[in-house]
Amino acid sequence: MSTSQFDKMIQDSQDTVxxxxxxxxxxxxxxxxxREKIEAGEDQGLDIENATLDDVQAHADLMNANIAELIMGLDDTTAAFSKDFDGMRSKSGWENFVGFFSKGKSESLRQERIRGANIDDKLQDLISKSDIIVSLLKDQLETLQEQQEKVQQNLTSTLDDREATVQELEAARAELLELDPVIVELENKISVEQDATARTQLETELANLNEKYNALVQQEQVKIAKSQTLERYVEKGKTWVDSLQNQAATQMVLINKLQTDTQQRVVLYDALTKSLKTAQQQEVAHRINEIGVETDKEAQTAMAGIGAATNQRMADMMEAHEDSMVFARDIIEKKAKADDRFARRFSAIVEKHDKNLYGG
Known part of the structure; x- marks a missing residue:
């Protein structure tokens, strides 16, 4: 993948995010x-359709797939760097051929190739791209977490409201149940009452009870409607919170892999750069060894001092080697775990990448 293509993919991902x-x-x-309409007692219809939630989820999946492709590209580029370093440890076929006729020219060609490789800039550019993508993902993760907190707060209030509404509904129904036998009893009394005055009093009492009963029925209907609205709101909210949580989990997987990969690239760069320097020092030592005897004699005293310093440096390096190896192994273990989580989360993308199944 060319640099321009990679930069274009990063720009596309930024736009998608x-x-x-x-x-x-x-x-x-x-x-x-x-939520504000519910609190104000206004029209409580919800215009958040499942299709809208599905659209956002599909868009998030596309965004994460694009970023996963970027991560796979970074892995490929890192692997290519490793091969470049391996190639620089030894001479190329052409340089070996030239060496049959002129060792100096052969070494000159190799040094020119190493200088032209510009490995430092390439690797730093790779790490910089990793950091850009991590920053992109962290920004998106922050948004997801902020929105999740807002929706969760709304849900908590709505659940409390629905609980209170259901309690009021149950209270109205309980009162209706209590009124039913009283009304029936009054109706029976009226049916057998012969005295006009007493009958009128009973009918007045019945009218008042019926008015109260009808008000309770109306209240029951209002509470049922409100409870249903709140229930729909809660279900929509739960669906949205679940979606935000899933998206956040995906972001964390991607961030973890990228951060671990970046650590490994820093270790790789340090190790391979030291390897090249060591190889170059060995070549310089061979060339010094080829200088005439007289030069060797003149350089003997200086070389003895250099040798002592080199031995001291070698001892320091050997003492530090254990810590370096422990750190490197720790990074490798972290990368293996991050790669495993990434592969499980994006198995389809990994399969397409590994088997070159694009466009199928």
């Missing part, structure tokens, strides 16, 4: 508006 954040904020805003 920006669009995703707008979609996520829009749905949360609709949730908040619905």
């Amino acid at each position: 920006k669009e995703s954040k707008a979609k996520i904020s829009s749905i949360t805003s609709q949730m908040e508006t619905a």
Whole structure:
């Protein structure tokens, strides 16, 4: 993958993340508006359809798939760097051929090739791209967590409201149950009452009870409607919270892999650079060894001092080697775990990458 292609993919991912954040904020805003209407006792219809939630989820999946492709590209580029370093440890076929005629020219060609490789800039560019993608993912994760907190707060309030509404509904129903036998009893009394005055009093009492009964029935209907609205709101909210949680989990997997990969690239760069320096020092030592005897004699005293310093440096390096190896192994173990989580989460993308199944 060329640098321009990779940069274009990063730009596309940035645009996709920006669009995703707008979609996520829009749905949360609709949730908040619905909540405000419920509190104000206004029209409590919810206009958040499943299709809208599905659209946001599909967009998030596409965004994460694009970023996963970027991560696979970073892995490929890192592997290519490792091969480049391996190639620089030894001479190329052409350099070996030239060496049959001129060792100096052969070494000159190799040094020119190493200088032209510009490994430092390439690897630093790779690490920089990793950092850009991590920053992108962290920004998206922060948005997801903010929106999740908002929706969760709304849900908590709505659940409390629904609980209170259901209690009021049950209280109205209980009162209706108590009124039923009283009304029936009054109706029976009226049916057998012969005295006009007493009958009138009973009918007045019945009218008052019927009025109260009808008011309770109306209250029951209102509470049922409100409970159903709150229930729909809760279900929509739960669906959205689940979606945000799933998206956040995916972001964390991607961030973990990228951060671990970046650590490994730093270790790789350090190890391979030291390897090249060591190889170059060995070549310089061979060339010094080829200088005439007279030069050797003149350089003997200086070389003895250099040798002592080299031995001291070698001892320091050997003492530090254990710590370096422990750190490197720790990074390798972390990378293996991060790779495993990434592969499980994005198995389809990994399979396409490994088997070159694009466009199928």
